[in-house]
Amino acid sequence: METLAAISRWIAKQHVITWCVAREGELWCANAFYVYDPQNVAFYVLSEDNTRHAQMTGLHAPVAGTINGQPKTVALIRGVQFKGEIRRLEGKESEMMRARYNHRFPVARVVSAPVWEIRPDELKFTDNTLGFGKKLYWLRNSGSEQA
Structure with a gap:
């Protein structure tokens, strides 16, 4: 669990995510x-x-x-890559997450866009602050963590 905890601590300090989807041979981010x-x-x-x-x-x-962050030095590079699934939330689940989202980003209160998970x-x-090219991995289904 320490690997996931370390990853989660860093993720919680960031605020912008990039995600990409594919359909019928077309990619978009x-x-x-x-x-x-x-x-x-x-x-x-929200999207x-x-x-x-x-x-x-x-x-x-x-x-x-x-x-990812935007460090000016290679030694400070940190970033997460992921794969999984995206889905549109509905009903109570959407309302609950929208409240959390609006709490973190109050400007979003004026946006009616759906919530996506x-x-x-x-x-x-990747955390170069632990040594150049240091990687930590987490897999949901296996509960596997490795440094």
Whole structure:
């Protein structure tokens, strides 16, 4: 659990996620502010249904993406790569996560975009502050963690 805890601590300090979806041989990526839920290892974003990535996603789809900082020095590079699934939330689940999202990003209160859950099955955290090229891995289904 220490690997996931280390990854989660870093993720909680960031606020922008990039995710990519594919459909019928076409790829598209998007960026958004996110709320991270460390208990469920999931990210929550707002995105309008009429966006290209939402149209490609439908109600759910495979997803891959990244979260990264913008250091000026290679020795300080840190970032997460992930793959998993994205899905549009509905009903009470959506309302609950929207409240959390609005709490973190109050400006979002004026946006009526749907809430989407990005649920990674795999996380890879590169942390050069632990040594050049240091990687930490987490897999949801196996409970596996490795440095």
